[in-house]
C-alpha cells in the first residue's frame with residue numbers, strides 16, 4: 478500500500494525539529510531510520526499529517542565517552558554501534574545484542590534510538606539497555622531536557638516515556654568495562670524477530686560470578702530484568718550446574734504472549750534455558 482499524504486520536513490537543528498513537532502501536535506511523527514515507521518505508514522496503521530526527519534540534525538549520530546558513561550546519539554545506526562570501539566570495550570552487551578537485530582540492510586538504516594522508542598516487545602535492543610541500566614535523554618518543547626532511567630523508560634507495548642512533542646536525543650550507558658557479555662536469541666529462521674531472547678552480562682573474578690545483569694526480550698509487554706537470577710548468580714562458580722540452578726527462576730513474574738511461535742508456558746521454559754546459555758557464554762565458561 479501507499480502511505481496517506483503527509484508533509485515532510487528535515488530540520489537542520491534540534492530546536493527546529495522540536496518546533497515542527499510542537500506545531501503539529503499529535504499529528505506529527507518522527508522519522509529516524511524508517512525501518513519500523515515506513516511499514517506502519519504503508520499499511521496505514523498511522524497517518525500523520527507531518528513527518529519530521531531527524532537525519533540532518535548534527536551530533537545525533539555521535540558515540541562518545543563521558544566519564545563513567547558511553548553516550549550514544551539516538552540516530553547512531555545499529556551498524557555504527559556494533560563496530561564502535563568504545564561500545565565494544567565498555568558496553569560489549571550492547572554491541573553483541575545489536576548485532577542480532579534483523580539483517581545487515583536493516584542494521585545499516587535502523588537506529589538504536591528508533592528501536593528503543595518503537596518499543597516492540599520482540600525488539601532486541603531494549604533488554605540490553607535495561608540490563609545495562611541505561612539512561613535516556615529526552616528533549617521537549619522549548620529545548621528542555623530530562624533524563625529517564627531504564628526502569629521507567631519502557632511503559633507498555635510500543636509505549637515509552639517519550640511523549641508527544643519530545644525526542645530521544647541520547648542513550649547514556651554506564652561503563653561495564655571488563656564484563657563478559659552474550660545475547661542469546663531464539664528464532665526459527667535467521668533474521669527473525671525474537672521468540673524469546675536473553676541479554677546477559679557478568680563480571681567474573683577468579684572463576685566466581687561477582688556481578689550479573691540480565692534482560693529478557695519478549696517475556697511481557699516491555700523488556701524485563703531477571704533480578705532473581707542476577708541475585709542468585711552472585712558468589713556462584715561459573716559452572717553449568719550452578720548457573721542452571723540460578724537460571725531456573727528466569728521466568729518468575731513474567732507474562733509472555735502466546736502466538737504461533739509458541740505459547741506462554743513454552744516461552745517460560747525457553748527463558749530458563751536461554752538464560753543458562755547466555756550467562757555461561759558471557760562468563761566464558
Ligand SMILES: Cc1cc2nc3c(=O)[nH]c(=O)nc-3n(C[C@H](O)[C@H](O)[C@H](O)COP(=O)(O)OP(=O)(O)OC[C@H]3O[C@@H](n4cnc5c(N)ncnc54)[C@H](O)[C@@H]3O)c2cc1C
Pocket residue numbers: 506507508509510511512513514515516531551552577578579580583586587588589590591592593594595599600601602639643644645646668669670671
Ligand atoms: C523486516 C524487519 C525485521 C526486523 N527485525 C528486527 C529484529 O529482529 N530485532 C529488532 O530489534 N528489530 C527489528 N526490526 C526493527 C529495526 O530494528 C528498526 O530499525 C527499529 O525498530 C526502528 O529504528 P528506526 O531507526 O528505523 O526507527 P523509525 O522506523 O524511523 O522509527 C520507529 C518509531 O520510533 C519513533 N522515533 C524514532 N526515533 C525517535 C527519536 N529519536 N525520538 C522520538 N521518537 C523516535 C518514530 O516516530 C517511530 O514511531 C526489524 C525491522 C524490519 C523492517
